[in-house]
Amino acid sequence: MVANGCKWLQMVCKWLQMVANGLQSHFFLGIQIKSFHLGKIMLIRLPLVRLLQLLQLLVISGGSSNERIVTLKKWVNLRELGIKREDSFQIGTLVGFIERNPFSMETKISSDILDTIEQNKNVSSFPYEEIDPRHAVPELKNTILPWGIDRIDQFELPLDSKYLPFRYGENSVVYMLDTGIYTKHVEFKNKILKGADFTGEGPGDKNGHGTHTSSTAVGETMGVAKKAKVVPVKVLNSRGSGTYWGVIKGIEWAVNHSKENKKCAVINMSLGGGFSKILNLAVDAATANNVLVVVAAGNSANNACLYSPGSASSAITVGSTTSEDKLSTFSSYGNCTKILAPGSNILGAGISNRRAIRYASGTSMSAPHVSGAIALIMSKYGCASVNKTLRILYDWELRGVIGGVPQNTPNKMLHIPNKHDNFTMIPTKQPTKQPTKQPTKKLTKKK
């Protein structure tokens, strides 16, 4: 590769100038490049794989942020390299740091231990749709039953206006990586554990997204796991946006906190952004450390595999259904979607007062139904193995009951046993509606 006279990118020119000053081997965007001069022509030795890496980095460096997130092939003492604790992370064996100055790494760390380098992109809560105000109810009443929790404890429609779960989620904790929680809401009495803030705004929820999702997961009257605890891990600000770095730090914090807390834990992330290998790796690292991660599939009505963290291989990515057992029109889909749960017109806690409620629609509302269900499973069966928890979750799901599901998307609906069901650990009764694959075992109800 021959390069000279390049003026189109300031960083390239800066680097070329340094090389022209006599450097024979240099790091550019974290990639080691060797060069030498032949008369007035400078030759650069750059393997094809490095060239592709370089081109990719030049493209992403064109973003608004100069910050880059780096993961390492092996553990190194980042403190000795002058990288601050708050600028680094470790989730199990996954180690990395954020580079706030794009050239600072060149003198600190060799390329042979660098793994993935990505720009610190923006992440946001999936926007939700407010329901028709004619259906809004001004205050929380004891009789309120969101249709979503009513649906998940029975095999088929019509709804029976009851939610009688087999368990209430005692000793389970949901880490809500979201916009914070309005902790004074009556839905959260004695349920909130002290959390963390990675937005700089401080605790509380000025957006409402995290309060709504939390009420679906653990709310006293509107939640799936009514006895579970919730921890607000604020990674999205009052506008509902944050950064991948903030989310990664939130995941790290939740995993570490769950170990100290010694309770069964699940992470809920009703958020997303463009595909990120590093964010996906962080999700996989949390799962490898025995904390399952539930993620909203997205509201773009396209392939969930295009987004992170929903495309993480270990993420429990959730699509949305309606009260008529159809896929919500906004729901993303595809084979990265692992399970479907109620997400259209879901009643949840609001933030205008301690008893405020509101309806919202989105896969953001679907994910906490699954997080709550996992809290129930862990409460009954323990949390020694994420594989065991997943096996129960997936064995209980209803297959083939949702209409409008594309062929490449698993038609699997969240289900938890009713407390009147005489269920075994792996009940597999399927509904009579639209039967598909027959189960190997039958679940029997008490007469």
Ligand SMILES: [Ca+2]
């Ligand atoms: Ca019901």
